[in-house]
Amino acid sequence: MGNIIKTLDVTDSLTGLKDVCDLENGRIAGKIFYDQEIYEQELEKVFARCWLFVAHESQIPKTGDYITTSMGEDEVIVIRQKSGGIKVFLNACPHRGNKVCFAESGSTRGFICNYHGWSFNVEGNLVGQHESGVYEDSNFDKSKWGLKEVAQVDSYKGLVFATFDANAPSLKEYLGPIAWYMDALFDNQEGGTEFVGGCIRSTYECNWKIAAENFVGDILHAGWTHDSAARAMLGGSVAKVSDFEESYSVNWNGHGYEFALDTVGNVAVLGESALNKYLHTIKPSVAERLGDFRSNMIGSVSSCTIFPNFSFLPGQNTVRVWQPRGPNKMELFTWVVVNKSAPEEVKEKWRKGAMMTFSPTGVFEMDDGENWEYCTKTAKGRVTAQQDLFVGLGMDTLLTDTPLPANVYEGQLNEANSRAFYQYWYDMLNSRSWNEVPDRNVGKQEAE
Incomplete structure (x- = not known):
């Protein structure tokens, strides 16, 4: 089945950020709009941790309906499940990391990677591969190699949000x-x-x-x-x-x-x-x-x-x-x-x-x-x-x-x-x- 992303490694805080962001005195510096180090920290500490909008429920009303979007620079697939729920997967095959869905939206029974033919159902489970027989002699466990799920998915009044961080507060708490x-x-x-x-x-x-x-x-x-x-x-x-x-x-x-x-x-x-x-x-x-x-x-x-x-x-x-x-x-x-x-x-x-x-x-x-x-x-x-x-x-x-x-x-x-x-x-x-x-x-x- 799809494996849920549960932990995120977070590096130490940036040094010197106080010099370019002093809100008590109503001041910021232009550096925050162009600095590469700051941007890399944003991807890690903001976009990989916060709740991010990924879809409106009306975009995926039926089982197998999906859209592709991004969470920060990570590409994801948002797809309606048979249960009526919604899952969000990394748009990356767990074999070599190739993109598994190139369309912006559609309806499907699953996804197949162009590279080695790994195929996944709407639940994200790995269900087959090209030359599948060669995997049988390597103690290969399909259940461990499904599409990776984000840690949490929730919606508010039709707006679907997701987060990579299992330790993030609930969406209700986040919106406040x-x-x-x-x-x-x-x-x-x-x-x-x-x-x-x-x-x-x-x-x-x-x-x-x-x-x-x-x-x-x-x-x-x-x-x-x-x-x-x-x-x-x-x-x-x-x-x-x-x-x-x-x-x-x-x-x-x-x-x-x-x-x-x-x-x-x-x-x-x-x-x-x-x-x-x-x-x-x-x-x-x-x-x-x-x-x-x-x-x-x-x-x-x-x-x-x-x-x-x-x-x-x-x-x-x-x-x-x-x-x-x-x-x-x-x-x-x-x-x-x-x-x-x-x-x-x-x-x-x-x-x-x-x-x-x-x-x-x-x-x-x-x-x-x-x-x-x-x-x-x-x-x-x-x-x-x-x-x-x-x-x-x-x-x-x-x-x-x-x-x-x-x-x-x-x-x-x-x-x-x-x-x-x-x-x-x-x-x-x-x-x-x-x-x-x-x-x-x-x-x-x-x-x-």
């Missing part, structure tokens, strides 16, 4: 109170959500952290970077985030969600009045399901990153994973998420809206990509890499008397979530085990 906010997109209607269309894949010459941090709480760039595109989509002026009467930045263990309570600000820039109408139509039922507060979040000006590299945009309804491909390169996987119960014409408008805005040729994506690439490229300079970069906006805006869960900060124009993201990144790189990761949370686990 941020899950309460995630429900505004992924659980606002009976029946949940689904992905529509295929996966949009693109490559950028930038560090993965630049993009992840952009979504964790950097609404500050939107009114400048995306101003002309937003005006074109809306046909006129764009509201200033600073004009919103109520907005927040919330974080927990590196996860961050920034949002206003304007209901449809994000969806409006898709230029589809039918989507605005749809959100206003379902808002009363969302209020019954999730309460008035979260019913105002469903399509609002907002964004979220679940540490380390899973992000989404409510309203624009794009879900994205920033896959590391080196310190100065990443591959972006993007999907469109919709309510299963939404009318088909609404789903199609969301799909087309995503193509127009957040795709390789989208009016917003091109803006971001250029900025992210130059943030990374300038960090390559020997002197520039040591330059202090400011992340100190909103240092004294923590709300201590709010009924909301997690660490809650006043306003979206705030770098509290960015600091929390980099602090957790720093803590993971300086910890040999999960028990050593400091608890820096001051907020509540549950909403009042």
Whole structure:
């Protein structure tokens, strides 16, 4: 049967990291976006230990349905089992390590390696080989040579996550109170959500952290970077985030969600009045399901990153994973998420809206990509890499008397979530085990 990866060898902490990451004083250095040693430590201590998004359940509804993706730089297969459960295997034959599945998605009864004909069923068991008779005289035990399984797989509201680390906390613990906010997109209607269309894949010459941090709480760039595109989509002026009467930045263990309570600000820039109408139509039922507060979040000006590299945009309804491909390169996987119960014409408008805005040729994506690439490229300079970069906006805006869960900060124009993201990144790189990761949370686990 498939062998589960149970242990991970973790090296000592990086030396000198404090010199390039000082969150107490709102400072990081460009070196963290280009240093090869730091990147190698990220693969080991972040991507090989944290829970990573690998699929949506709607992508693999039937036995044998699968997709291929990555966990860090490790390629994996996510496949539906006969039992209805989901397994995640390394996409590597245990004979010589050749890739066993080259398709991005499909349905199968098993996988066969091109090199020596080793074949595996959907449970990951080794069931045959080319010239199988030669193995019989070598005391060969098939049960020990199945596809390697990741240590843990779990899902939340249709989102499937996996981790290589058997000692990682449960997914519920890992998400913590941020899950309460995630429900505004992924659980606002009976029946949940689904992905529509295929996966949009693109490559950028930038560090993965630049993009992840952009979504964790950097609404500050939107009114400048995306101003002309937003005006074109809306046909006129764009509201200033600073004009919103109520907005927040919330974080927990590196996860961050920034949002206003304007209901449809994000969806409006898709230029589809039918989507605005749809959100206003379902808002009363969302209020019954999730309460008035979260019913105002469903399509609002907002964004979220679940540490380390899973992000989404409510309203624009794009879900994205920033896959590391080196310190100065990443591959972006993007999907469109919709309510299963939404009318088909609404789903199609969301799909087309995503193509127009957040795709390789989208009016917003091109803006971001250029900025992210130059943030990374300038960090390559020997002197520039040591330059202090400011992340100190909103240092004294923590709300201590709010009924909301997690660490809650006043306003979206705030770098509290960015600091929390980099602090957790720093803590993971300086910890040999999960028990050593400091608890820096001051907020509540549950909403009042």
